[in-house]
Amino acid sequence: MNTIKCTRKIHFSAGHRVFKHEGKCANPHGHNYCAHITAEADQLDQVGRVIDFAVLKEKIGGWIEEYFDHTFLVFKDDFEMIEALKMIKSPKKPFICPFNPTAENIAHYLLHVVCPQQLKETRVTVTELKLYEGENCYVEVYK
Numbered sequence: 001m002n003t004i005k006c007t008r009k010i011h012f013s014a015g016h017r018v019f020k021h022e023g024k025c026a027n028p029h030g031h032n033y034c035a036h037i038t039a040e041a042d043q044l045d046q047v048g049r050v051i052d053f054a055v056l057k058e059k060i061g062g063w064i065e066e067y068f069d070h071t072f073l074v075f076k077d078d079f080e081m082i083e084a085l086k087m088i089k090s091p092k093k094p095f096i097c098p099f100n101p102t103a104e105n106i107a108h109y110l111l112h113v114v115c116p117q118q119l120k121e122t123r124v125t126v127t128e129l130k131l132y133e134g135e136n137c138y139v140e141v142y143k
Contacts, residue, residue, distance in 0.1 A: 002042070002043070003040050003041075003042065004040065004041055004042075004043070004044060004050050005038050005039065005040050005050065005127075005128075006038070006039055006049070006050040006051065006053065006056075007036050007037065007038045007039075007128075008036075008037050008039075008053050008056035008057060008060075008061075009034055009035070009036055009037075010034070010035045010037060010056075010057065010060060010061040010064055011032065011033065011034050011035075012032075012033050012035070012064050012065065012068050012069040012070075013030060013031070013032050013033070013069060013070055014030060014031065014033060014068050014069065014070070014071060014072065014073050014095075015028060015029065015030040015071070015072040015073070016028070016029070016030070016031075016072065016073040016074070016101040017029065017074075017078070017081060017101075018100060018101065018102055019075040019077065019078045019081075019100045019101075020100075028072070028081070028084075031133045031134050032134060033068075033106075033131060033132060033133060033134075034131075034132040035060075035064070035107070035110060035129060035130070035131050035132075036128075036129065036130040036131075036132075037056055037060055037110075037115065037126055037129055038126065038127060038128035038129065038130075039051050039056060039119070039124040039125065039126050039127075040124060040125055040126075040127045041123060041124045041125075045123075050124060051119075051122060051124045055122065059118040059119055059122075060110075060114065060115060060118050060119070060126075062118075063114055063117075063118050064110075064114075067095050068095060068106075070092060071090075071092045071093070071094055071095055072085055072094040072095070073094070073095050073097055073101040073106065074094050074095070074096055074097060074101065075096075075097050075099065075100045075101060076096050076097060076098055078100075082094075082096070097109070103131055103133040103137065103138070103139045104139045104141070106131060107129050107130075107131035107139050107140070107141045108141050110129055110131070111126060111128075111129040111141045111142075111143065112141075112143070115129070125143065126143070127142060127143040128140065128141070128142050128143070129141050129142075
């Protein structure tokens with residue numbers, strides 16, 4: 001059995017702060033993220049693809065745009081930040097994370113929660129996710 005992979009880049013901008021961080025990342029700040037979403041299949045579809053890149057953009061990129069892009073990612077236990085964000089009038093609500101919004105946790109959530117939900121009706125599995133937090137730093141998670 002051969003495994004064939006394809007990768008789609010998805011860019012988004014979001015604010016966060018790392019709850020209980022010991023340094024400057026305890027302050028609210030933002031990043032221009034880039035997620036490299038790698039999907040796998042045992043065989044190509046009838047057109048000759050793992051999955052159409054547009055499907056990855058629509059399904060996963062669409063979710064990211066709706067929930068993560070141009071908003072604030074805040075840990076559910078960071079009550080101080082949640083209260084501060086309530087004072088800001090914005091058409092887009094912050095995303096309350098069930099995790100501390102580190103790059104590692106964001107990538108893990110995308111790989112293990114978002115991707116399976118968004119691609120459940122396809123024959124592919126996202127098995128790798130690389131998340132760049134700006135140009136110089138990234139994390140990788142694997143299934």
